[in-house]
Each structure stands twice: as structure tokens, then as C-alpha cells.
Amino acid sequence: MVLTTALPALAQKADDSLYRDLGGLEVLTKVVDDTLALALADARIKDTFKDTDMKRLAKLITEQFCELSGGPCKYSGDPMKEVHQGLGLSNTQFNALVEDLQAAMDKSGISSRTQNKLLALLAPMQRTVVTK
Template sequence: MNFRNFIASLAVLGSLAAPAFADDELYTKQFGGKPGMAKITHEMMVGVLADPRIKDFFAKTDIERLEFLLAEQFCELVGGPCKYSGRDMKTVHRGEKINTAHFNFLAEHLQVAMENNGVPTWAQNKLIAKLAPMHRDVTEPR
């Protein structure tokens, strides 16, 4: 590799690194960091568990653990300093018979929780955009 190419690669690496820094700001500033994300996932689950359309799915679930894992997962998805330690989405939701409507109801509760915690729409959309492709692993065709 000659010098010019070397500098060009540094520029590429630099531009890859830059958004990671900006994304950490997304987590800390827009989602309120660890306490903010814990509050959002808790309020989301309060909404889910009060929703007759989907609450029965969670009848046997350890909610405290689920909230912890969701906060960790969402933190990682918005570029925060976390590493999701739970099981993969396909394994967890397999056999639950979750459909697109259920998926959207849950997403609704997340959106309400983000809204109530002052997360701006553009930042809400960043998380939603990361979750949307998980639809195929979470739901089952009917």
C-alpha cells in the first residue's frame, strides 16, 4: 500500500468511527443514558402488561429480567456502550405465535414510552428503524 492509499484508508476508518461517537450521544442525550432507557423500557412494559391485546404472552415471564434485557438491547441498538446479553430473537419468540398486529401493538407502547420521556421523533425513529427488521424473527405467518 502506498502512502496515498494509506491516508485514504485512514479517512475511511475515520468516517466509520465518527457516527459511533455521535450515536453514543444519541443514547446519552436523547434517551437519557442508562436511567433514561431503564425508565422507557419499564414504562413500555407497564403499557404492554395493561394491554388486553398482548398481555397474556407475558403471563409466565420474569418481567424484571425482560426489562433489563430490553434496556440493554435498545442501548446497543442506538449505539450506546452496552452489549446485549440475552438470547437471539428467533430462539426467544419461536412458538409464541406472535403476528404482525401483536408486533405493532408492542411497538406502540414503546413509542408512547419514548414520547412521554421526551425522546424527539427523529431519535425515536432511529430505534424503531433498528427494530423493524426484527419483525421476521419475532413473528410467525398465520
């Protein structure tokens, strides 16, 4: 009896504090849209996106950031390695996109403490995404 009533409470205890600190789905959606707009205007990386459906990309990255930060989303895209391996991305290009993301988070008023928590979750992907 105690167990059946306690379980739903436990299920809700997953740590969504980063997701909430980021401002939830509404702010994440704006941050990703702004990041991609900056990326498309960024001479260092804009050419990488020339054949990409940017609407689909924005949806998938938003989903991914939402899930990574503990929010109620499930990433529905392809594995990071598969998606990026043909792009021949460099560390310089990786850092350029991170800078655009930081500028977008600044624009939404996200604190640097919270920004750094999201960036720390993305950092391990650098090894997968960068191939040259």
C-alpha cells in the same frame, strides 16, 4: 508514537449519538419499564407475558436498546429467533408493542425524530419475531 496516542481517541469515536439523544441508560431504563407496564395493561398482548420474569425481561431489553443505539452495553440474552418462535406472535401484536414503546418514549419527552431512529433499528426484527 503518534499511533499509540491516537488509538484510544479512535476507539471512543464509535457513534453513540442516538444513545445520547435517547437520554442514555437512565432514560432507556425508564422507557423500557414504562413500555412493559403498558404492555401488561394492553389487552392485545398482555397474555403473552403471563409466564415471563418481567424484571429479567426489562433488564435484557434495556441492554439491547442501549447496545443497538451505540451505548456502552452488551446484550446478554438469547437470540431473538429462539426467544420468540414459540410465542406465535402476529404483526398486530408486534405493532401493539411498538405503540406501547412509542407512548413510553412520548412520556419521557423523546423527540419523534429520535424515536424513529430507534424504531428503524427494531423494524428488521419484525421478520424474526413474528411467526404467524
